[in-house]
Amino acid sequence: MRKMLAAVSRVLSGASQKPRHGLATLPSLVSISRLKQSSHLGLPKCWDYSHSLKTRQASRVLVASRNFANDATFEIKKCDLHRLEEGPPVTTVLTREDGLKYYRMMQTVRRMELKADQLYKQKIIRGFCHLCDGQEACCVGLEAGINPTDHLITAYRAHGFTFTRGLSVREILAELTGRKGGCAKGKGGSMHMYAKNFYGGNGIVGAQGQIFEAYNMAALWKLPCIFICENNRYGMGTSVERAAASTDYYKRGDFIPGLRVDGMDILCVREATRFAAAYCRSGKGPILMELQTYRYHGHSMSDPGVSYRTREEIQEVRSKSDPIMLLKDRMVNSNLASVEELKEIDVEVRKEIEDAAQFATADPEPPLEELGYHIYSSDPPFEVRGANQWIKFKSVS
Numbered sequence: 001m002r003k004m005l006a007a008v009s010r011v012l013s014g015a016s017q018k019p020r021h022g023l024a025t026l027p028s029l030v031s032i033s034r035l036k037q038s039s040h041l042g043l044p045k046c047w048d049y050s051h052s053l054k055t056r057q058a059s060r061v062l063v064a065s066r067n068f069a070n071d072a073t074f075e076i077k078k079c080d081l082h083r084l085e086e087g088p089p090v091t092t093v094l095t096r097e098d099g100l101k102y103y104r105m106m107q108t109v110r111r112m113e114l115k116a117d118q119l120y121k122q123k124i125i126r127g128f129c130h131l132c133d134g135q136e137a138c139c140v141g142l143e144a145g146i147n148p149t150d151h152l153i154t155a156y157r158a159h160g161f162t163f164t165r166g167l168s169v170r171e172i173l174a175e176l177t178g179r180k181g182g183c184a185k186g187k188g189g190s191m192h193m194y195a196k197n198f199y200g201g202n203g204i205v206g207a208q209g210q211i212f213e214a215y216n217m218a219a220l221w222k223l224p225c226i227f228i229c230e231n232n233r234y235g236m237g238t239s240v241e242r243a244a245a246s247t248d249y250y251k252r253g254d255f256i257p258g259l260r261v262d263g264m265d266i267l268c269v270r271e272a273t274r275f276a277a278a279y280c281r282s283g284k285g286p287i288l289m290e291l292q293t294y295r296y297h298g299h300s301m302s303d304p305g306v307s308y309r310t311r312e313e314i315q316e317v318r319s320k321s322d323p324i325m326l327l328k329d330r331m332v333n334s335n336l337a338s339v340e341e342l343k344e345i346d347v348e349v350r351k352e353i354e355d356a357a358q359f360a361t362a363d364p365e366p367p368l369e370e371l372g373y374h375i376y377s378s379d380p381p382f383e384v385r386g387a388n389q390w391i392k393f394k395s396v397s
Contacts, residue, residue, distance in 0.1 A: 076265060077262040077268055080250065082259070083258065098144070100341075128189070134297075140164055145277060148197065154202070166196065174186065177361060179366075215253050222286075226289060228289050228290075231292050237307065259290065294321070371393050
């Protein structure tokens with residue numbers, strides 16, 4: 001017992017000392033972790049909190065002592081092309097700053113969706129709810145390749161895009177729980193979230209049948225529009241192979257050029273988006289991108305997601321192609337970040353999600369008299385008929 005406490009004391013007192021060879025504190029951190037797991041030591045709870053705090057401080061000292069690379073160059077998968085002579089580059093540079101930002105954003109989207117799953121199963125979130133965990137490289141990579149002033153429209157799997165467009169986790173979860181603090185004042189729910197230059201999502205699946213008319217008009221008028229197909233391999237419960245005679249969705253624009261992109265690699269998505277945006281901005285007209293990705297959850301919360309695919313298939317994607325894991329491995333192996341630093345981000349993200357969830361469950365619901373509010377943005381107040389002609393609601397912009 002005395003030897004163990006002495007070891008802890010040496011580690012905590014030595015956390016601020018300069019480590020020899022840059023890694024001297026690492027074995028000590030492991031020792032603390034093991035001591036924390038030993039509940040039989042009989043140590044008071046206040047010691048446990050203090051030791052946990054000092055462990056994190058020691059971890060930060062260890063990270064600060066490392067000399068990280070400022071950037072690194074990576075090879076990325078070549079895109080399949082349609083009606084294009086050349087495509088996005090097959091190498092790209094990732095800076096440490098961007099890598100840490102992308103990692104935090106993807107982890108936030110992942111944890112937010114897992115929290116939404118939990119709140120739904122607790123019947124705090126009701127109605128339709130479509131989660132995008134597994135597809136984080138799509139929304140984060142797309143945002144990394146465009147400008148904040150660009151306009152984005154998405155379909156019903158909208159939570160990740162809502163976050164990358166600038167809204168907070170608190171506003172998104174509060175919208176899911178139908179509270180006043182939600183991004184649409186609690187009236188939109190999972191499929192109807194909006195932000196500046198963001199018009200999503202669209203819950204009308206039938207509207208997707210109009211895509212070919214949109215292709216045609218965009219090409220006729222040479223509109224600077226990027227059409228994006230997030231191909232997660234399943235349309236609700238039907239695999240793409242069973243639903244389509246041709247699964248080359250990037251060619252569906254026919255006369256519109258197209259790209260097929262590895263949608264599980266954030267760097268591939270970013271570079272393809274930059275290429276597509278530059279193509280459109282140059283006045284050449286629209287372009288089509290197919291992002292090959294995968295969703296871990298079912299189509300919606302009413303779909304367990306394992307009746308039309310095996311658990312082994314899901315696990316294989318998780319173990320080999322997970323977008324967060326791929327970015328983490330690249331950063332650690334290229335000395336852009338350390339495992340300890342990324343774990344610290346994980347802890348911060350979990351706390352942010354928990355705080356947002358507490359707000360989303362404690363914030364009040366909008367009052368009934370505001371049901372008709374915000375139909376128009378700048379019109380004088382007027383009355384709105386309710387479910388029958390005797391019920392009237394006042395609408396205020």
